[in-house]
Amino acid sequence: MLKNSFLCSSSRVSIASLTVVAMADEIILLDFWASHFGMRVRIALAEKGLKYEYREENLWNKSRLLLEMNPVHKKVPVLIHNGKPICESLMIVQYIDEVWKDKSPLLPSDPYQRAQARFWADYVDKKVPQLYHELGKKIWYTKGEEHEAGKKEFIECLKFFEGELGEKPYFGGENFGFEDVALVPLSCWFYTYESFGNFSVEDECPNLMAWAKRCGQKESVSSSLADPHKVHGFVMEMRKRLGID
Amino acid sequence: MVGVKLFRTWSSPFALRAVWALKIKGIDYETIFEDLSNKSPSLLQYNPVYKKVPVLVHNGKPIAESLIILEYIDETWKHAPLLPEDPHERATARFWAKFGDDKVLTSIWSVFIKQGKEQEEAMVPALENLKFLEEELKGKKFFGGETIGFVDLALGWLGNLISILEEIVGLKVVDGEKFPLLSAWMQDFADAPIIKDNWPPRDRMIVKFQALRDATIAAAAAAAAAATSK
Numbered sequence: 001m002l003k004n005s006f007l008c009s010s011s012r013v014s015i016a017s018l019t020v021v022a023m024a025d026e027i028i029l030l031d032f033w034a035s036h037f038g039m040r041v042r043i044a045l046a047e048k049g050l051k052y053e054y055r056e057e058n059l060w061n062k063s064r065l066l067l068e069m070n071p072v073h074k075k076v077p078v079l080i081h082n083g084k085p086i087c088e089s090l091m092i093v094q095y096i097d098e099v100w101k102d103k104s105p106l107l108p109s110d111p112y113q114r115a116q117a118r119f120w121a122d123y124v125d126k127k128v129p130q131l132y133h134e135l136g137k138k139i140w141y142t143k144g145e146e147h148e149a150g151k152k153e154f155i156e157c158l159k160f161f162e163g164e165l166g167e168k169p170y171f172g173g174e175n176f177g178f179e180d181v182a183l184v185p186l187s188c189w190f191y192t193y194e195s196f197g198n199f200s201v202e203d204e205c206p207n208l209m210a211w212a213k214r215c216g217q218k219e220s221v222s223s224s225l226a227d228p229h230k231v232h233g234f235v236m237e238m239r240k241r242l243g244i245d
Numbered sequence: 246m247v248g249v250k251l252f253r254t255w256s257s258p259f260a261l262r263a264v265w266a267l268k269i270k271g272i273d274y275e276t277i278f279e280d281l282s283n284k285s286p287s288l289l290q291y292n293p294v295y296k297k298v299p300v301l302v303h304n305g306k307p308i309a310e311s312l313i314i315l316e317y318i319d320e321t322w323k324h325a326p327l328l329p330e331d332p333h334e335r336a337t338a339r340f341w342a343k344f345g346d347d348k349v350l351t352s353i354w355s356v357f358i359k360q361g362k363e364q365e366e367a368m369v370p371a372l373e374n375l376k377f378l379e380e381e382l383k384g385k386k387f388f389g390g391e392t393i394g395f396v397d398l399a400l401g402w403l404g405n406l407i408s409i410l411e412e413i414v415g416l417k418v419v420d421g422e423k424f425p426l427l428s429a430w431m432q433d434f435a436d437a438p439i440i441k442d443n444w445p446p447r448d449r450m451i452v453k454f455q456a457l458r459d460a461t462i463a464a465a466a467a468a469a470a471a472a473t474s475k
Contacts (some may be wrong), residue, residue: 072377075251082382086337087340088339091339094339098332098335099332111317111320111321112317114315114316115308115314115316115321116308119308119310119313122310122313
């Protein structure tokens with residue numbers, strides 16, 4: 001009787017774990033190759049060693065799936081886990097960190113440190129529209145006074161991050177974490193800012209550049225960030241479309 | 246320094262989120278009221294990046310940004326949870342809280358500070374955003390389900406500020422017929438015992454927001470006049 005019970009409970013456990021494995025299998029990422037926000041999610045998925053299907057979206061002709069899965073904002077990235085969508089990149093990263101919590105935690109376990117990590121990631125989020133859409137556009141698409149003003153402000157933003165980083169290896173301290181994931185996609189755009197802005201990030205912000213290189217040495221980051229030259233080509237293409245060149 | 250302090254103003258809807266959360270958790274704390282035209286050295290020290298309220302200080306350590314404060318409160322005092330346990334439900338709750346700040350608040354504010362045709366145009370996105378919230382309430386009393394949760398606290402300002410703004414501009418934004426669930430929720434939330442004793446005085450709010458609207462409209466008119474005279 002006892003032996004049978006043991007066998008029965010083992011079978012139940014194996015069926016349960018098979019079910020868990022099958023349930024955890026389907027991950028789809030709707031993304032755009034140059035998206036700062038999309039890269040954050042790619043990094044998080046790579047940190048956890050997760051297999052997923054990457055689907056490139058044409059932002060000028062969005063797929064029905066994207067519009068269905070993110071009807072509110074209609075934006076990438078969207079993570080679809082077993083059919084259920086999660087939107088907004090920092091929320092997706094937290095979701096990934098909470099579901100696959102046993103490997104490479106991105107957020108610390110202490111509530112105060114978690115609050116600090118969230119605060120800085122949120123700060124980056126507030127800065128991103130300014131960095132790319134306002135200042136980036138001034139640097140890539142304009143000349144003269146407007147161009148110089150954009151460049152000056154961009155460098156000031158970077159210097160603020162440089163100050164916050166200080167001598168630490170990562171923004172959160174000793175380990176790569178949530179704040180680094182939030183900011184590091186900007187680094188694959190450095191080459192584009194530098195060539196159109198005619199300055200060097202390394203000269204202006206040596207600690208930040210060292211941090212970017214340090215992050216880039218991680219497989220999860222190097223495999224997730226867009227190629228800087230491809231990014232540059234993309235901006236060149238946008239300039240042509242706008243009739244700038 | 247031990248204990249909990251909350252830096253707030255008498256009217257800030259963002260600070261109210263922390264007030265409600267601390268009340269739900271039964272946490273004792275000291276309130277420091279700030280005059281934003283004359284910020285205290287403590288506020289500037291605790292929130293050097295934004296210099297804003299609310300700031301929660303726990304055992305001498307500051308936390309800023311109201312939604313981040315809510316999560317900190319929830320993770321530090323684990324009883325009476327504000328966020329659900331399931332990761333997908335948590336992600337959904339965070340999504341709607343942020344939607345409230347980024348889209349609902351900004352679009353309603355836009356209606357409030359405009360007039361005439363511009364105001365009519367501003368109503369369109371405001372109503373679209375409210376429709377999403379109406380959908381989200383289907384089958385639920387509160388956004389958190391049977392009890393008040395994270396999203397309710399995040400959107401709670403709707404339960405009070407909306408009627409004040411509506412009274413000032415003479416315009417109904419959350420129409421009971423168009424938004425039956427949202428209207429019912431606003432009432433249920435505002436009447437909840439934890440919530441109702443903490444609303445700032447209505448007459449003072451009306452004076453404050455009327456003045457804010459008048460100043461914003463005057464500034465916009467001055468800017469338009471300067472632009473056309475160039």
